[in-house]
Amino acid sequence: MSVLLTDALEVGLADLTPRELQALHAATFVTVGDVLQRVPRRYEDRRTTKPVESLLNGETVSLPVHVYSAGWRFAGKRYYEVSCGAQGEPYGARLVLRWFNMPYVAKLLAVGMNISVYGKVKEYGGKLTMTNPDFEVLEDEEAGLRLVELAMGACPGALPDAAEAVRVHTGRIVPIYRGISGMATRRFRRLVWSLLQLLPADVPPPGYDVAPTYPFAEALHDLHFPASPEAARKARLRFALAECFVQQFKVAWRRRRSQARRGRVNVTTDGYLQELLASLPFKLTTAQARCVAEIRADMASPHQMNRLLQGDVGSGKTLVALCAMLLAVESGGTAAMIAPTQILAEQHFNNFRRLLAGTDVRLSLRTADRAEDLGYVPDDPAAADDTPRLLVGTHALLYKKSRPRNLVLAVVDEQHKFGVAQREKFVAGGDCPDVLVMTATPIPRTLTLTLYGDLDVSVIDELPANRGEIITALRNPNNMKRIISFMKGELEAGRQIYIVAPLIEQSESREQAAATDEFEKWKGIFPHEPIGLLHGRLTPEEKDAVMAAFRANETHILVATTVVEVGVDVPNATVMIINDADAFGLSQLHQLRGRIGRGQHKSYCILLSTAKPGEPGREKLDVLCRTLNGFEIAEEDFRLRGPGDVLGTAQSGLGAVQFAEWLSDMRLIHRAGRDAAAVLDADPELQQPRHAVLRALVAPEVEQGVTA
Numbered sequence: 001m002s003v004l005l006t007d008a009l010e011v012g013l014a015d016l017t018p019r020e021l022q023a024l025h026a027a028t029f030v031t032v033g034d035v036l037q038r039v040p041r042r043y044e045d046r047r048t049t050k051p052v053e054s055l056l057n058g059e060t061v062s063l064p065v066h067v068y069s070a071g072w073r074f075a076g077k078r079y080y081e082v083s084c085g086a087q088g089e090p091y092g093a094r095l096v097l098r099w100f101n102m103p104y105v106a107k108l109l110a111v112g113m114n115i116s117v118y119g120k121v122k123e124y125g126g127k128l129t130m131t132n133p134d135f136e137v138l139e140d141e142e143a144g145l146r147l148v149e150l151a152m153g154a155c156p157g158a159l160p161d162a163a164e165a166v167r168v169h170t171g172r173i174v175p176i177y178r179g180i181s182g183m184a185t186r187r188f189r190r191l192v193w194s195l196l197q198l199l200p201a202d203v204p205p206p207g208y209d210v211a212p213t214y215p216f217a218e219a220l221h222d223l224h225f226p227a228s229p230e231a232a233r234k235a236r237l238r239f240a241l242a243e244c245f246v247q248q249f250k251v252a253w254r255r256r257r258s259q260a261r262r263g264r265v266n267v268t269t270d271g272y273l274q275e276l277l278a279s280l281p282f283k284l285t286t287a288q289a290r291c292v293a294e295i296r297a298d299m300a301s302p303h304q305m306n307r308l309l310q311g312d313v314g315s316g317k318t319l320v321a322l323c324a325m326l327l328a329v330e331s332g333g334t335a336a337m338i339a340p341t342q343i344l345a346e347q348h349f350n351n352f353r354r355l356l357a358g359t360d361v362r363l364s365l366r367t368a369d370r371a372e373d374l375g376y377v378p379d380d381p382a383a384a385d386d387t388p389r390l391l392v393g394t395h396a397l398l399y400k401k402s403r404p405r406n407l408v409l410a411v412v413d414e415q416h417k418f419g420v421a422q423r424e425k426f427v428a429g430g431d432c433p434d435v436l437v438m439t440a441t442p443i444p445r446t447l448t449l450t451l452y453g454d455l456d457v458s459v460i461d462e463l464p465a466n467r468g469e470i471i472t473a474l475r476n477p478n479n480m481k482r483i484i485s486f487m488k489g490e491l492e493a494g495r496q497i498y499i500v501a502p503l504i505e506q507s508e509s510r511e512q513a514a515a516t517d518e519f520e521k522w523k524g525i526f527p528h529e530p531i532g533l534l535h536g537r538l539t540p541e542e543k544d545a546v547m548a549a550f551r552a553n554e555t556h557i558l559v560a561t562t563v564v565e566v567g568v569d570v571p572n573a574t575v576m577i578i579n580d581a582d583a584f585g586l587s588q589l590h591q592l593r594g595r596i597g598r599g600q601h602k603s604y605c606i607l608l609s610t611a612k613p614g615e616p617g618r619e620k621l622d623v624l625c626r627t628l629n630g631f632e633i634a635e636e637d638f639r640l641r642g643p644g645d646v647l648g649t650a651q652s653g654l655g656a657v658q659f660a661e662w663l664s665d666m667r668l669i670h671r672a673g674r675d676a677a678a679v680l681d682a683d684p685e686l687q688q689p690r691h692a693v694l695r696a697l698v699a700p701e702v703e704q705g706v707t708a
């Protein structure tokens, strides 16, 4: 498998032109394994066959035929034409094959050959024809060549017996690969075929062998040239299982490591917690109360807590996290929450400041630009670092200066915005602190298992009751007049409006330009309304000021880029206009929409798009109009885009998943999980030689001290 293609060429195992080799290298195919692990995008079943005399107009078939005549023709364009029929029937039914723009065909085909063709039969002027059919010569190669030479006028030699060659392109289930520039599909298929032939039957799979009873070489063969659709499925299952296993193994490994760690026993009388709950103008929802209880039990146990808190936008995750943090503070340690953006960190800080106003809990903020401490005795600065407190911050919390000391609870808000490594670094700052991670949007259950299988899960599956309805509508931007008059009405009623500027990937400066244009446009439309502008290039102070003004209802309209996507909470804002909505991801749109409908007023999300039914980008907008349920939306997003895109491949830790479609298969994930557990049961430290590959898999984590 690790043999270089160039070496395979040298010993005559593969036949490639220098240009093809170059094309392969350019497409990063370097070894035999690279080629063999190219998964077919799909298959074409070319097994349907019938005799020439019973072919019908319009059907797609594969059949063996004998070439009776061949030559160039002209009809507006030059083309190569072959007339063929059943072997031994010189006066029988004929099928006419025509190739346009494929001059090389003339060099491959000659009268007298037996070939197999695949294509769609069409009737032209009473003749059954196939245009540009895929074909292959059934003679053995040498005999085929002689026939071609003969047809080109070379002196006739003795023809060897025509042994039937194996069919690669026709008469079977044929693999279709994603195109490689500079290499014809059939040439790649042929290459795969010839490499498969020389693979030893007992070649070991790369990595851990998840299915020893199904030899890898056989699985590769079934993957590329399956004898039946079932065989293809079986092979793909094996490969998908291998991918899944890697995920599940890492997860199981982490889980065991963390379970083995002793955590702090945080027993409290819930003093701060009760104080907070009593001061709230509302009660926790049943789901919130259940989650708090689950977290509380974890924190009181001697094991380290590793818990994922999932809940739809607006379900009140932050409050649950705050409850957990108060438990930690009361037990005498620091509880820190890390958020992905400055805006969000400050919002949490301000929020907590308000909620904790009547208590003596110390509260601190740490961001790249700001450090603030509330509740300290001014003449006791030395105590500041170690006293129990509640700490909120951004990435700054990962750096030495702001690293929380005496950390007993680490909360990660909007987990998907952080990499696994960052999360681990944050957590590693303490002495086995309890860990609570939160996701902004729900993710499909299978993905939760795949990615967060090392965590226990609490789900807030209920929204607070005081929420106004949200209406979502898809509108053509040509109808702005009506939309503007509607906005006017809402503004007059005292409500506020978000306007999301068009999404511009990968360029903050152009995104800023788009947002600024949008801002100018709306100033022209509503000259008497105070309007704010928020984008990623503002300084933290500027962002802060813009958000504060909007929250205080000093500005009534906020034009923003996706920086408002996460977490922002302004209950009086009831309208959100999203420009070019089809350019955003489904989960992202749901997250944006989550900014409204946070108060008791009815809210409206207006998606601007010209995408028509059936056009790309339209389907997700319809999903959004149909449902508000984040879990349902997550499943749809997953179905439409695959898991890598839903979570961002880098952040999800999924890497390049080839068999993503299987990630929605619960049974497969469970099986991989069981297999991983079995390996770790039998060999917890991975000392057996056959587990060396697995040891290598988790080695980076061991080195980082992440799992030590």
Ligand code: ADP
Pocket (backbone or CB within 6 Å): 282, 283, 284, 285, 288, 311, 312, 313, 314, 315, 316, 317, 318, 319, 464, 465, 466, 567, 569, 594, 598
């Ligand atoms: P998310 O889960 O999206 O992070 P937040 O934690 O931002 O949601 O909560 C959204 C809003 O709901 C906040 O204004 C919060 O104060 C409010 N909230 C939280 N819990 C409740 C509740 N049980 N009843 C009413 N409002 C609540």
Ligand code: MG
Pocket (backbone or CB within 6 Å): 317, 318, 567
């Ligand atoms: Mg939140």
